[in-house]
Amino acid sequence: MKKVTILLILVGMLVSQSVEDILKRVDNNTVVTTAQYKATMIISLAGKVREKTFFGYTEGKDRAYMEFTAPARDHGTRILKRGDEIWIYLPSVEKATKIAGHMLRQSMMGSDFSYEDVAENRKLEELYDAENLGIDTIDNRPCYKLRLTAKVAEVTYALRVVWIDIDEYIALKTELYAKSGKLMKEVMVGEFQNIGGRNYPTRMEMINKLRQNTYTELILDDVRLDITIPDRIFTKAHLERQ
Amino acid sequence: MKILHLAWRNVFRHTRRTLITASAISVGLSAMILSNTMMNGADKMASENIIQYETGHMQIFAKGYYREEGIFPLDTIIEEPETIIQHVRTHRNVAGVTERVKFQARVNNGVDELPTLAYGIDIENDSEVFRIAQSVVDGAFLKEREDILIGTDLARDMGFAIGSYLTVITKDRYGTYNANDFFVSGLINTTHPLFDRNAVLMKLEVAQQLLDLDHGVTEICVRVRNSAQLASAQRDITALIGAKYEVYTWRELNAAIFEISGFKRLSQFMIALVVLIIAAVGIVNTMLMAVMERIPEIGTLKAMGFRNNSIVQMFVLEGGIIGAFGSLLGCIFGVLMSLYVAIQGLDFSQFFGDMDVGYPIKMIIKGEIDFLTILLVFLFGVVVTILVSLWPVRMATRLEPVDALRHV
Numbered sequence: 001m002k003k004v005t006i007l008l009i010l011v012g013m014l015v016s017q018s019v020e021d022i023l024k025r026v027d028n029n030t031v032v033t034t035a036q037y038k039a040t041m042i043i044s045l046a047g048k049v050r051e052k053t054f055f056g057y058t059e060g061k062d063r064a065y066m067e068f069t070a071p072a073r074d075h076g077t078r079i080l081k082r083g084d085e086i087w088i089y090l091p092s093v094e095k096a097t098k099i100a101g102h103m104l105r106q107s108m109m110g111s112d113f114s115y116e117d118v119a120e121n122r123k124l125e126e127l128y129d130a131e132n133l134g135i136d137t138i139d140n141r142p143c144y145k146l147r148l149t150a151k152v153a154e155v156t157y158a159l160r161v162v163w164i165d166i167d168e169y170i171a172l173k174t175e176l177y178a179k180s181g182k183l184m185k186e187v188m189v190g191e192f193q194n195i196g197g198r199n200y201p202t203r204m205e206m207i208n209k210l211r212q213n214t215y216t217e218l219i220l221d222d223v224r225l226d227i228t229i230p231d232r233i234f235t236k237a238h239l240e241r242q
Numbered sequence: 243m244k245i246l247h248l249a250w251r252n253v254f255r256h257t258r259r260t261l262i263t264a265s266a267i268s269v270g271l272s273a274m275i276l277s278n279t280m281m282n283g284a285d286k287m288a289s290e291n292i293i294q295y296e297t298g299h300m301q302i303f304a305k306g307y308y309r310e311e312g313i314f315p316l317d318t319i320i321e322e323p324e325t326i327i328q329h330v331r332t333h334r335n336v337a338g339v340t341e342r343v344k345f346q347a348r349v350n351n352g353v354d355e356l357p358t359l360a361y362g363i364d365i366e367n368d369s370e371v372f373r374i375a376q377s378v379v380d381g382a383f384l385k386e387r388e389d390i391l392i393g394t395d396l397a398r399d400m401g402f403a404i405g406s407y408l409t410v411i412t413k414d415r416y417g418t419y420n421a422n423d424f425f426v427s428g429l430i431n432t433t434h435p436l437f438d439r440n441a442v443l444m445k446l447e448v449a450q451q452l453l454d455l456d457h458g459v460t461e462i463c464v465r466v467r468n469s470a471q472l473a474s475a476q477r478d479i480t481a482l483i484g485a486k487y488e489v490y491t492w493r494e495l496n497a498a499i500f501e502i503s504g505f506k507r508l509s510q511f512m513i514a515l516v517v518l519i520i521a522a523v524g525i526v527n528t529m530l531m532a533v534m535e536r537i538p539e540i541g542t543l544k545a546m547g548f549r550n551n552s553i554v555q556m557f558v559l560e561g562g563i564i565g566a567f568g569s570l571l572g573c574i575f576g577v578l579m580s581l582y583v584a585i586q587g588l589d590f591s592q593f594f595g596d597m598d599v600g601y602p603i604k605m606i607i608k609g610e611i612d613f614l615t616i617l618l619v620f621l622f623g624v625v626v627t628i629l630v631s632l633w634p635v636r637m638a639t640r641l642e643p644v645d646a647l648r649h650v
Contacts (some may be wrong), residue, residue, distance in 0.1 A: 014511070153416035178421035179414060179454075210350045210409055218467070 019130040025169040026162075027123040029199045034059045036224045042217040043111045052109055061122045063234040074109060089239045096239050112185065112208040112216040122161075122172045124148060127155050138163045138172040149151070154225055170199045175221070183209045190217075196225050245552055249559035252404075253530070260564055263521075263528040267568030268575055270518035271623045275576025275616055277510040279583055279609035285503055286610045289492075291434035296370040297492045298340075298463035299472055299481070302326060305488050307460065308495075314344055314359075316415040319458040320487065326462055329482050335475045338370025338465040341644050343449040347412035349392075349442055351400045356398070360410060360442045362449020362459075371465040372469045374430060374443060380404055380632040381428035384445050390424035393438035394431045402426050410442060414454040422452055433606075489499070518623075521568070529561055529634040557635040558628055565627025569620045577616060583609035588617025 034057070041052045052074055056066035064081040068074040076091035086099040108114060124130075128148035136145040143163040150158045159177035164170065170192050176185040191203035200223060207215045232238050253260050291298060307318040320326065323341045330339050343362035348355045365384050369375045374391070375383045381404040384391060390410070392402060402408060404426055411421045422445065432438055441456065466475050472491055480489045493500065533540070540553060587608040641649075 107582060150418065153418070155416070155418050158418045158420075178411070178417075178419045180420050180422050180452075182421040182423070184411070184421060192612065210352070210357065212353050234567070 003049055017130045019144075021170065022123045022146065023128070023130050023148075026171060027125050029169055029170075030201070031123050032058070032198065032200070033226045034225070034229050035200075036229065037223075040219045040221070041109070041111055042111075042219070043109075044170060044216070045110070045214050048212060050110070050172055052111075057229050057233050059229055065233050065238070068109070077109070078239050079108070080234065080236065082234060085088055086238065087239055094240075097234055109117045112206040112214055113218070118161065119124060122158075127152055128160065134159070135166070136163055138165075141172065142166045143172060143189060148178055168199045170201060189196065193223070195223055200225060245556050246559055249556050249563060252536075252556070253560050253563045259528060259531070260567070262567030263524050264564050264571055266521040266524040267518070267565060267623055267627060268515060268570075268572030270521040271569055271572025271619050272576035272579060273517050274511070274514035275573065276579045276583070276617050277514055278615050278619075279576075279580035279611050280588070280607055281503070281507050281510060282610035282612055283584065283608050284502075284506075285456070286501060287433070287608065288496075289360040289433065292496055293465075294378075294491050295432050295437050296375045297435045297495050298338075299466045300449065300464040300476060301478070301490050301492075301495060302330070302462040302464070302483065303460070303488050303490070305486055308356060308488060308490060308574060314346055314460065316345065316460070319415075319455060319460050320462060321456070321458045322458065323459045323462055326483050326487065330462065330479055331480065333475060333478055335466045335468055335471055336464055336479075337467045338365035338367070339462060340364050340371045341446065341459040341462050342368075343446060343453065343455065343459050343461075345376060345412055345449065345453055347410045347442065349396070349400065350411060351402065351406075351408040352409075354400065355411075356396070356400060356440075358440050358442050359436065360412065360444065360449065362452075365395055369462045373432070373505075374437075377430045377437075378428040378434045379431045381426070382551075383428055384443065385427065387445065387448055388422075388424050389427035389445065390442040391428045391430050392426055393441060394429050395435075395439040396442070397426070397429050410444070410452070412452060414452065415463060416454065418454075418586070420454075422448070435506045471619050475541055498516050518626060522626055525561060525564065526625050526630050526634060528564065529557065529631040530637075533557065533634045533638045537638075537641060537649040540641060541643045543647065544641070544643035545647065553638055554632075554635050557638060560633055561631025562624060562628045563633075565624045565631075568627070569623030573616055573620050576619070577611065577629065579612045580609050583607070584611055 008119070036055075036057050039053065040056045041054070042192055043050045043052065051071070052068060053070040054066050054068040056064065057078045058064045061082050062081070064079075066079040068077040078089040078096075080096070082085045088099055089096045127150060129151045131147045131149070133145040135144050143165055146162050146164060148160040148162060157176045158179040159181065160176040161177070162171045163173040165172050170189060171187075172189050174187040175183055176187070178184050186207040186209055188205045188207070189201040189203070190205060192199050192201045194200075200220075202223060203217070203219045205215055205217045252645055274293070302320070304320050305320045307315060309315070320341075327341065341364050345362075346356055347360040347361050349358050355416050363372075363374065378391065379394065390408065392408075397403065397406075400408070406422060408426065408427045409421055409423050410417065414420050424442075430437060430443075446459070450458065464475075466472055466481070476489050476491055480487075483489075543553060585608075587606045589606045
């Protein structure tokens, strides 16, 4: 009996170690120093499907820049994130406007991504305590199923349940929960590529669980990671350039 | 006295002309009176709506909370409202005190989402200050944890009825998403667009839990007995509760709205003034005609020894009589229209639809008549007509009696 208990504790220790390890390896794949990409966003709302394309740059968790190229209506719309501030530039206004705190929660260009979903680039390991819920499969791929509970107060989602590919260490599915335990969003990663030694998601779907018949698909192309991005990209002058 | 008699008879030598001129003035003046009544009514309704539903007479915030309109920070809240409420209650002019939590939230019906302003209200004390409980037109006031009150317009827009289930999505004070399900327990109709169209109300404890505020609130609202002594009450309470808090009156909190109101007043007054100027041109015309066609008469009067002064007096009196007549007519019309607007209200939704005009009232405006303004408008009308009739009269006085008599 004693032996079994010791064994259980040992296994438990191994598992708990590996849970942190799993998270660390996921963070190593997806939390990048910098990224440059082209993206297509397919927004489906109540049966209507719209497509938007943009390109962007990200640096750390504080700086991001995006510029829309299609459709014509959104062409030239630019978004800049610097720290907690998000600025949006509309060609028709010719001046950048700051998006106030509460608007960060609102959807970006009519999609199921909020501005902060897009800009978030923080290490899961720093934000959450992980608990292993066992092995599960997503699309026939074996996954670790982890429950991530926030360990710091300042976090967007208090609870996440993630399915992490056992071999590739990428979250194939993520459920995002409100503090009350209500499921808000679901992110499915459809494709990922090995870019510079990292497994980086290139096709994902965001499903808003609080609204029926809406989802947004995000497809990334020409992704380049950990490159040097000139400082001027993340300036207001660049945002407002003619 | 004789001159007045003469002027009076002169005025009614051309009844139709006099009537037309007078009615031109009356249109201008009645427009001024009506616009004044409407603006007064709109201001009064806006003030009442703000006091009865939104702010009370005064609001207390933690220092630094009230930065700019439309920002509701949860990082500077009143952590221990109970002690402040007790202090405030000791003031003799305070009639009621309640606490509220105000925050931005999205309301979701499973298909659509709308941004709203959400309130957590203290169901025991809210009626000391506000009239939310009295404005429930369907269903019941808040009772259970999952009860929520919404405005009739929001209910219509989102397809909610009593018993409907909705989700309120917000972020707590640390920026973490939180979402709760509620059942619509009652519909409110306040005539304050914010509350009818854009707000949801839940129990204070529920809001505090949703936002992780413990016992904290964003504001304490105060109703006073005598609003004429609001400023002194504000000073007293500021001194009473200390420098960690700030006290604002409802007027200070809505300065922008009353600034808009001032502009509207000015622009409406300008429109009425233009109408009056047109009417004044009519008077000039009438007086000019009177002078021109009576040149031989003026010559006769002068030849008989009438002084220029007397002639000026006569014509000015004629102008004055027409002016007074027109002004009286205008005031009567203005008051009649104002009375209709004050009693029936004027429904602007037919003209503008249900649009937001940046003013906390609905599109049905009940007028508020101000008799002092009407008296001023009357005097204004008379003075303007007298002033503009001086110019034609000067022509009459310049005539030589001989030339005048020869004039055909």
